[in-house]
Amino acid sequence: MMRMGVAYDTGDYYHSIAWLEEAVGLFRLSYGSWNPEDRSSLEDALDHLAFSYFMAGNISHALSLSREFLHYDPSNRRVVRNVAKYEKLLETGTVTSVEPLRRPNSTRLQNRDAYEELCQRPGGQALEHLPQLGCSYETNGSPYLLLQPAKKEMVQIRPYVALYHDFISDAEAETIKGLAGPWLQRSVVASGEKQQKADYRISKSAWLKDTAHPVVQTLEKRMAAITGLDLRPPYAEYLQVVNYGLGGHYEPHFDHATSRKSPLYRMKSGNRIATLMIYLSAVGAGGSTAFVHANLSVPVLKNAALFWWNLRRNGDGDGDTLHAGCPVLAGDKWVANKWIHEHGQEFRRPCGIDPQD
Ligand SMILES: O=C(O)CCC(=O)C(=O)O
Numbered sequence: 037m038m039r040m041g042v043a044y045d046t047g048d049y050y051h052s053i054a055w056l057e058e059a060v061g062l063f064r065l066s067y068g069s070w071n072p073e074d075r076s077s078l079e080d081a082l083d084h085l086a087f088s089y090f091m092a093g094n095i096s097h098a099l100s101l102s103r104e105f106l107h108y109d110p111s112n113r114r115v116v117r118n119v120a121k122y123e124k125l126l127e128t129g130t131v132t133s134v135e136p137l138r139r140p141n142s143t144r145l146q147n148r149d150a151y152e153e154l155c156q157r158p159g160g161q162a163l164e165h166l167p168q169l170g171c172s173y174e175t176n177g178s179p180y181l182l183l184q185p186a187k188k189e190m191v192q193i194r195p196y197v198a199l200y201h202d203f204i205s206d207a208e209a210e211t212i213k214g215l216a217g218p219w220l221q222r223s224v225v226a227s228g229e230k231q232q233k234a235d236y237r238i239s240k241s242a243w244l245k246d247t248a249h250p251v252v253q254t255l256e257k258r259m260a261a262i263t264g265l266d267l268r269p270p271y272a273e274y275l276q277v278v279n280y281g282l283g284g285h286y287e288p289h290f291d292h293a294t295s296r297k298s299p300l301y302r303m304k305s306g307n308r309i310a311t312l313m314i315y316l317s318a319v320g321a322g323g324s325t326a327f328v329h330a331n332l333s334v335p336v337l338k339n340a341a342l343f344w345w346n347l348r349r350n351g352d353g354d355g356d357t358l359h360a361g362c363p364v365l366a367g368d369k370w371v372a373n374k375w376i377h378e379h380g381q382e383f384r385r386p387c388g389i390d391p392q393d
């Protein structure tokens with residue numbers, strides 16, 4: 037209900053009605069096989085749906101839903117009063133026409149159509165739908181990878197996106213989630229010079245230092261070997277573990293700073309040159325990682341890691357990396373982010389011959 041909750045709270049009745057209709061429909065279907073908690077959920081959904089319809093100008097729907105509510109909870113005085121109010125409004129014909137609800141225009145979400153299409157793409161859960169550019173075993177000249185090379189799948193050349201299969205083991209993923217669990221807090225985003233909660237990022241997250249557990253240390257080494265980059269502080273941020281519940285999402289954004297004032301620069305090691313994101317869990321449905329400009333949707337693949345460069349070789353932000361974590365539709369989703377900064381990588385990823393690269 038989280039997505040609906042945000043829509044309802046922000047007065048977006050176009051979306052709250054769609055979600056609540058679905059919820060009320062499901063609760064009615066399971067009528068009879070209920071436990072008492074389900075009943076209060078049905079009442080709650082009916083109550084919010086009635087109010088959404090009222091606000092949208094559809095008084096007769098608001099009235100019939102409120103009557104249905106009273107069937108379960110006849111003594112609710114507020115709803116009794118609402119029923120009387122709606123009846124009166126209908127009798128006196130105060131409300132004449134119902135305007136069709138429009139999908140709200142979000143100023144932040146200029147790419148809403150592309151984003152929603154990518155998130156809803158059929159087969160978004162199946163790897164076969166990736167472009168299939170080629171797979172390779174990589175050792176990167178690292179002794180660490182000689183015995184167990186990385187299984188790399190190129191996903192996109194521009195922007196550069198690669199998927200490393202079996203990057204982490206089930207046991208390691210469980211350890212990481214367990215370590216982060218007690219520290220999870222509502223995620224924030226950079227807003228001007230500060231960090232803030234935002235409706236466009238709904239998840240919980242926690243930071244893990246490599247001193248937290250030997251497994252984190254092992255992972256740090258593996259991440260450094262596979263990327264060939266220097267991840268020692270302050271060249272990379274701590275590991276950020278993220279948990280999305282039902283409806284959790286991260287709308288299209290850049291990982292790199294787009295303003296000189298961004299709090300990202302507080303580490304004094306430059307901008308975020310690259311992202312390595314590990315999928316610590318599978319997901320029931322939804323939750324793909326969508327690259328909105330690149331028309332690419334990467335399904336959640338448990339234990340894999342996704343790598344992309346956020347900056348061009350010349351240090352400019354790469355606008356093609358605009359990406360999102362699609363809403364989770366069933367189950368929950370865990371990822372771990374490693375954000376790698378520019379400093380320390382000067383000789384590992386030098387500028388190209390063409391200054392535009
Ligand atoms: O969850 C995802 O798939 C993407 C997450 C992301 O982009 C981020 O945390 O910056």
Ligand SMILES: [Fe+2]
Binds near residue numbers: 290359
């Ligand atoms: Fe991101």
